[in-house]
Amino acid sequence: xxxxxxxxxxxxxxxxxxxxxxxxxxxxxxxxxxxxxxxxxxxxxxxxxxxxxxxxxxxxxxxxxxxxxxxxxxxxxxxxxxxxxxxxxxxxxxxxxxxxxxxxxxxxxxxxxxxxxxxxxxxxxxxxxxxxxxxxxxxxxxxxxxxxxxxxxxxxxxxxxxxxxxxxxxxxxxxxxxxxxxxxxxxxxxxxxxxxxxxxxxxxxxxxxxxxxxxxxxxxxxxxxxxxxxxxxxxxxxxxxxxxxxxxxxxxxxxxxxxxxxxxxxxxxxxxxxxxxxxxxxxxxxxxxxxxxxxxxxxxxxxxxxxxxx
Amino acid sequence: xxxxxxxxxxxxxxxxxxxxxxxxxxxxxxxxxxxxxxxxxxxxxxxxxxxxxxxxxxxxxxxxxxxxxxxxxxxxxxxxxxxxxxxxxxxxxxxxxxxxxxxxxxxxxxxxxxxxxxxxxxxxxxxxxxxxxxxxxxxxxxxxxxxxxxxxxxxxxxxxxxxxxxxxxxxxxxxxxxxxxxxxxxxxxxxxxxxxxxxxxxxxxxxxxxxxxxxxxxxxxxxxxxxxxxxxxxxxxxxxxxxxxxxxxxxxxxxxxxxxxxxxxxxxxxxxxxxxxxxxxxxxxxxxxxxxxxxxxxxxxxxxxxxxxx
Numbered sequence: 164x165x166x167x168x169x170x171x172x173x174x175x176x177x178x179x180x181x182x183x184x185x186x187x188x189x190x191x192x193x194x195x196x197x198x199x200x201x202x203x204x205x206x207x208x209x210x211x212x213x214x215x216x217x218x219x220x221x222x223x224x225x226x227x228x229x230x231x232x233x234x235x236x237x238x239x240x241x242x243x244x245x246x247x248x249x250x251x252x253x254x255x256x257x258x259x260x261x262x263x264x265x266x267x268x269x270x271x272x273x274x275x276x277x278x279x280x281x282x283x284x285x286x287x288x289x290x291x292x293x294x295x296x297x298x299x300x301x302x303x304x305x306x307x308x309x310x311x312x313x314x315x316x317x318x319x320x321x322x323x324x325x326x327x328x329x330x331x332x333x334x335x336x337x338x339x340x341x342x343x344x345x346x347x348x349x350x351x352x353x354x355x356x357x358x359x360x361x362x363x364x365x366x367x368x369x370x371x372x373x374x375x376x377x378x379x380x381x382x383x384x385x386x387x388x389x390x391x392x393x394x395x396x397x398x399x400x401x402x403x404x405x406x407x408x409x410x411x412x413x414x415x416x417x418x419x420x421x422x423x424x425x426x427x428x429x430x431x432x433x434x435x436x437x438x439x440x441x442x443x444x445x446x447x448x449x450x451x452x453x454x455x456x457x458x459x460x461x462x463x464x465x466x467x468x469x470x471x472x473x
Numbered sequence: 474x475x476x477x478x479x480x481x482x483x484x485x486x487x488x489x490x491x492x493x494x495x496x497x498x499x500x501x502x503x504x505x506x507x508x509x510x511x512x513x514x515x516x517x518x519x520x521x522x523x524x525x526x527x528x529x530x531x532x533x534x535x536x537x538x539x540x541x542x543x544x545x546x547x548x549x550x551x552x553x554x555x556x557x558x559x560x561x562x563x564x565x566x567x568x569x570x571x572x573x574x575x576x577x578x579x580x581x582x583x584x585x586x587x588x589x590x591x592x593x594x595x596x597x598x599x600x601x602x603x604x605x606x607x608x609x610x611x612x613x614x615x616x617x618x619x620x621x622x623x624x625x626x627x628x629x630x631x632x633x634x635x636x637x638x639x640x641x642x643x644x645x646x647x648x649x650x651x652x653x654x655x656x657x658x659x660x661x662x663x664x665x666x667x668x669x670x671x672x673x674x675x676x677x678x679x680x681x682x683x684x685x686x687x688x689x690x691x692x693x694x695x696x697x698x699x700x701x702x703x704x705x706x707x708x709x710x711x712x713x714x715x716x717x718x719x720x721x722x723x724x725x726x727x728x729x730x731x732x733x734x735x736x737x738x739x740x741x742x743x744x745x746x747x748x749x750x751x752x753x754x755x756x757x758x759x760x761x762x763x764x765x766x767x768x769x770x771x772x773x774x775x776x777x778x779x780x781x782x783x
Contacts, residue, residue: 302615303613310732336725381694383624
């Protein structure tokens with residue numbers, strides 16, 4: 164039995180279980196770190212069996228390098244009280260069990276790889292389009308971390324100000340992809356919540372165009388074998404086919420991969436785990452942390468690599 | 474002693490040696506595959522010691538997956554005679570030794586990792602800006618291949634047609650990054666060879682802007698610890714500092730990494746191996762192919778992973 168936390172800026176989802184068929188979740192509003200974690204710890208203590216480890220998929224930016232002294236810390240968030248807060252360290256201290264830690268989108272990618280739309284895949288991207296835009300990537304079988312971790316939503320894309328005079332809402336970059344195409348960006352541009360925009364509204368053609376431009380960048384850079392698109396904005400079921408069409412037009416046959424050109428419906432897909440990708444990925448992170456702990460206690464002095472994964 | 478080929482669309486560079494201090498190179502114009510390879514084979518036969526293996530860094534697109542039946546093939550190039558030509562297979566047949574094979578930019582990345590500007594680095598990007606724009610990435614210590622391989626030059630970037638009405642020259646995408654910022658794009662826009670554009674010409678500010686926009690995409694997607702910029706256009710020594718300044722402005726402090734914010738001169742750098750990155754990387758590919766061959770002959774039936782690298 165493992166525990167998982169999907170740590171978001173507005174809510175924490177906590178879960179105990181072993182997989183999609185056996186999971187119990189609860190939601191906690193994100194207030195102060197102390198208050199939020201106290202409720203989370205209470206939830207884990209009430210689990211019907213002892214929890215071996217927990218995994219946290221967190222909002223960021225975070226420090227996720229095992230060898231870093233600040234491993235487990237939410238770093239430069241503007242969210243009051245959370246800046247430089249070591250969430251993984253705090254949970255480890257309170258629960259006395261190993262804690263796995265990664266970005267929320269990497270957790271979702273890991274969840275989809277174990278049980279969802281990327282089973283057996285060595286190269287793919289999980290993307291969320293909602294309050295923000297973020298991506299997690301698996302490259303050659305390993306989760307991509309890099310120097311910090313990806314911030315895929317902040318790539319720049321072509322922005323035709325004649326077609327779309329909206330300036331974008333990213334406080335850092337204005338019209339980066341997230342500034343143009345996140346849920347709040349759609350809402351700010353059209354002054355209506357995205358859910359209330361009718362299917363035929365031009366907003367969706369523009370949204371599909373921007374997201375497809377993002378996909379082009381990630382395809383040309385990571386060469387993924389599949390892209391999974393989740394998040395609140397992607398709940399608009401008509402959006403995904405529009406993105407696929409726009410993507411093929413933009414690539415214009417340049418990437419000669421049958422999986423992409425002949426099979427776009429299997430190339431850009433929805434998450435198979437619905438909105439549980441991230442929290443289920445947390446269980447996988449927990450399992451990995453438990454395995455790491457066992458390896459290091461049976462081989463003291465041997466430090467396992469942060470690249471090692473289940 | 475290893476052999477190496479840097480296979481380009483206009484010339485082949487061939488080399489024998491063991492590293493930067495011990496390398497002998499020659500150049501062959503790229504004509505038909507048969508003619509070009511015959512001259513290359515002659516060069517390798519004249520080496521002063523037997524060659525254990527050769528490594529090829531090739532123009533593309535190529536099939537570089539060891540487990541693929543088309544491994545070693547240049548796939549959809551428009552170059553006459555080379556389309557679907559199995560260059561690695563042809564060299565292996567003629568020389569009777571193991572052949573390593575990767576993209577030209579991945580080879581350059583590998584060369585820089587062994588002897589150049591990325592020694593010891595697990596996450597970095599090697600970029601070339603010349604006749605085309607291409608990038609190779611090392612992620613978590615392994616060269617990124619993915620479904621096909623990256624085609625970094627073909628990402629889309631913001632293109633302000635008021636500031637720059639030039640339509641771009643990419644036959645597939647028009648104003649993708651390569652279409653706007655490769656050497657031939659500069660030449661087509663200003664109707665002068667880039668080498669003859671004076672240092673203060675507005676062409677360079679625009680070029681730095683476009684390349685920095687590209688760097689933003691790769692940083693947000695791959696989170697590399699360093700970016701190495703080579704290729705003919707980067708021979709303009711004043712360009713690199715302009716790119717660094719523009720990059721910091723575009724990122725606007727969002728990526729909170731000291732290595733980037735406080736140390737930009739060590740973050741975006743020139744290749745240490747000059748224009749030998751690719752051919753030296755070919756020697757490393759050769760060494761890896763020899764090691765793979767030894768492993769599979771001492772463990773018959775055990776197939777080594779294409780992720781295994783020196």
